[in-house]
Amino acid sequence: MDFFNYKNGHLHGEGVALKDIADEVGTPFYVYSTATLTRHFEVFSDALRGMNAMVCFAVKANSNQAVLTTLAALGAGADVVSGGELTRALKANIKPHRIVFSGVGKQDDEIEFALNSGIKQINVESEPELDRISAISVRLGKTATVALRVNPDVDAGTHEKITTGRKGNKFGIDWERVPEVYQKATDLPGIHIAGLAMHIGSQLMDLEPYRQAYSRVAELVETLRSRGLTVEVLDAGGGLGVPYGEADEVENPHPEAYTEVVRNTLGHLGTELIFEPGRMIAGNSGVLVTRVIYAKKSTDKTFLIVDAGMNDLIRPTLYGAFHNIITETQPPPGADLINVDIVGPICETGDTFAKDRKFPETKANDLLVVRTAGAYGAVQSSTYNTRALIPEVMVNGDRHCVVRKRMSVEDIIALDRLPDWLSE
Ligand SMILES: *Cc1c(COP(=O)(O)O)cnc(C)c1O
Numbered sequence: 001m002d003f004f005n006y007k008n009g010h011l012h013g014e015g016v017a018l019k020d021i022a023d024e025v026g027t028p029f030y031v032y033s034t035a036t037l038t039r040h041f042e043v044f045s046d047a048l049r050g051m052n053a054m055v056c057f058a059v060k061a062n063s064n065q066a067v068l069t070t071l072a073a074l075g076a077g078a079d080v081v082s083g084g085e086l087t088r089a090l091k092a093n094i095k096p097h098r099i100v101f102s103g104v105g106k107q108d109d110e111i112e113f114a115l116n117s118g119i120k121q122i123n124v125e126s127e128p129e130l131d132r133i134s135a136i137s138v139r140l141g142k143t144a145t146v147a148l149r150v151n152p153d154v155d156a157g158t159h160e161k162i163t164t165g166r167k168g169n170k171f172g173i174d175w176e177r178v179p180e181v182y183q184k185a186t187d188l189p190g191i192h193i194a195g196l197a198m199h200i201g202s203q204l205m206d207l208e209p210y211r212q213a214y215s216r217v218a219e220l221v222e223t224l225r226s227r228g229l230t231v232e233v234l235d236a237g238g239g240l241g242v243p244y245g246e247a248d249e250v251e252n253p254h255p256e257a258y259t260e261v262v263r264n265t266l267g268h269l270g271t272e273l274i275f276e277p278g279r280m281i282a283g284n285s286g287v288l289v290t291r292v293i294y295a296k297k298s299t300d301k302t303f304l305i306v307d308a309g310m311n312d313l314i315r316p317t318l319y320g321a322f323h324n325i326i327t328e329t330q331p332p333p334g335a336d337l338i339n340v341d342i343v344g345p346i347c348e349t350g351d352t353f354a355k356d357r358k359f360p361e362t363k364a365n366d367l368l369v370v371r372t373a374g375a376y377g378a379v380q381s382s383t384y385n386t387r388a389l390i391p392e393v394m395v396n397g398d399r400h401c402v403v404r405k406r407m408s409v410e411d412i413i414a415l416d417r418l419p420d421w422l423s424e
Pocket residue numbers: 058060061079081102103199201202203237238239240276277278279280375
């Protein structure tokens with residue numbers, strides 16, 4: 001459910017016509033809806049009622065300061081995966097005791113930054129990392145609170161590039177090694193081991209992998225406790241799928257059904273629980289608005305060549321992802337549909353947003369709206385083909401604000417330097 005709807009024949013983000021934003025900032029651009037972000041955060045939080053739980057938004061899904069500040073005001077914590085994201089979360093006024101730090105390759109300066117910031121916990125992904133944190137923590141005279149990220153070896157049944165909880169993935173500590181590493185963490189100086197963390201993948205449309213992973217982890221907790229080890233915190237990760245609008249797609253799991261699984265598998269352990277949803281909060285909260293440059297007819301289809309490219313939204317290229325795409329003007333009921341490919345201007349065949357879609361007749365200059373682009377959209381954009389990063393706009397009721405301005409080509413070129421021998 002989101003707040004992008006047709007009113008008077010034109011698509012609006014809440015009370016704001018997207019065509020008016022297009023006139024103001026040019027195309028392409030992202031739009032985020034405050035009401036949708038708020039609703040998703042609240043539906044998820046409500047589903048956790050009665051639990052000793054904290055929601056840490058996965059910043060990598062959408063790290064715009066306006067998005068983070070909106071969520072911070074609702075009480076969100078943050079799951080960060082870099083020093084950069086930690087900086088963003090702190091600047092958005094997310095309290096350190098609500099921040100967890102995940103990721104397989106944390107560097108010394110990032111660990112130091114995390115310890116000096118007093119964050120809730122570092123999720124440790126390997127033994128060498130545990131040793132490193134211990135050494136840095138001792139040097140700083142601190143105690144690092146950590147959780148061990150375990151790899152529960154389950155198949156999340158999602159795209160191979162976003163499955164993370166199977167043996168052989170780079171994430172987490174091998175199942176069999178966990179009790180030994182947990183004991184080691186208990187004994188290491190400068191370390192307080194709080195519990196376990198897991199994150200089995202992203203865009204999960206089925207709850208069964210969660211049930212398997214959480215059940216396995218619950219057994220592990222019993223094993224650790226039977227050895228006299230203390231487990232106070234379980235980080236259940238993120239990964240809940242959202243509907244991208246493919247007609248034959250299975251329905252995405254409701255947060256209530258998800259937390260029911262959590263209650264049944266982890267509830268009896270009496271630990272604090274941490275959740276790290278990203279896509280589920282931000283996905284439907286954003287759209288990408290783009291303009292048709294040319295409508296090129298070939299024998300069996302029409303190519304709609306739009307001004308957004310894979311550098312602006314890489315999900316279709318990277319994951320073969322489906323995004324529902326609609327016209328900014330509401331098509332008349334029963335409008336004839338034609339067969340189209342919607343493609344970007346970039347010199348790569350992979351720069352394709354949609355193939356063989358049934359689409360209303362569309363001409364040059366029309367606006368198209370790519371839905372469910374609020375997560376893993378702007379954050380994964382690049383300047384490939386020397387295309388400047390596009391603006392991000394936030395709407396809130398009848399108000400809107402450019403929350404990241406359009407970069408200029410000059411900005412991009414200004415980062416380059418000529419060596420002496422070329423500039424003499
Ligand atoms: C990416 C990631 C998440 C968020 O995943 P979503 O599918 O966006 O919910 C949560 N935790 C960790 C450790 C991640 O890497």
